[in-house]
Amino acid sequence: MMSILGVALCGVSVGMFKFASFGVDPFQSLMSGLDALIPIHFGTLYVIVNAVLLLFALVCDRSKIGIATLINLFLLGYIAEFSQGLCLRMMPGASPALRLAILVIAIVILCLSSSLYFTADLGVSVYDAVSLIWSQRQERINFAICRIISDIVCVSCGIILLAVSGAGMSGILANVGIGTIVTAFFMGPLITYFNIHVARPMLTYGRDAV
Numbered sequence: 001m002m003s004i005l006g007v008a009l010c011g012v013s014v015g016m017f018k019f020a021s022f023g024v025d026p027f028q029s030l031m032s033g034l035d036a037l038i039p040i041h042f043g044t045l046y047v048i049v050n051a052v053l054l055l056f057a058l059v060c061d062r063s064k065i066g067i068a069t070l071i072n073l074f075l076l077g078y079i080a081e082f083s084q085g086l087c088l089r090m091m092p093g094a095s096p097a098l099r100l101a102i103l104v105i106a107i108v109i110l111c112l113s114s115s116l117y118f119t120a121d122l123g124v125s126v127y128d129a130v131s132l133i134w135s136q137r138q139e140r141i142n143f144a145i146c147r148i149i150s151d152i153v154c155v156s157c158g159i160i161l162l163a164v165s166g167a168g169m170s171g172i173l174a175n176v177g178i179g180t181i182v183t184a185f186f187m188g189p190l191i192t193y194f195n196i197h198v199a200r201p202m203l204t205y206g207r208d209a210v
Contacts, residue, residue: 003068003069006117011076015083016106020099023177026151027127032175033161046077053126061133066123103179107166115194143207147188
């Protein structure tokens with residue numbers, strides 16, 4: 001249940017990021033750049049890109065692959081699209097203040113959702129697996145630092161791809177903005193916080209209840 005809830009909430013948060021238009025999370029900034037260049041359905045593109053990353057995870061550490069990975073791979077892109085469309089229908093012409101509030105909520109939901117399915121240990125998204133595998137193989141570098149580095153790489157690639165696609169400054173800022181910067185530098189520490197204070201106690205409570 002934690003894995004399913006975590007992945008579903010992650011998809012919802014991505015849709016909220018895209019609706020807010022103050023910048024998406026680092027991996028989605030890369031996806032936005034690819035989406036601007038490759039003329040196929042976003043949900044389908046998400047599956048293809050994650051399938052490539054899945055090969056890396058399978059080669060390096062198969063223990064990170066599980067039911068949550070598959071749910072994330074095949075459903076998250078479509079959940080994000082649905083969530084964004086729902087926000088557009090419910091809040092057409094949203095003011096900058098309302099969109100900023102949506103962004104803040106999206107950041108909290110994204111970090112909490114990631115923490116839930118990390119802690120459930122039934123697989124993580126293939127992008128999350130990169131930071132986890134790296135941190136486990138580099139004893140001197142913790143997960144938060146590995147996540148920050150991988151996020152910065154994704155953001156940089158996203159900006160380059162958007163620029164090449166001719167998106168213009170407005171298009172770049174809609175996908176790579178304050179939301180991207182906040183998640184790039186604070187998502188790792190926030191996930192760690194939710195691991196300690198929410199997800200692990202929830203898992204312990206669930207085991208005791210059973």
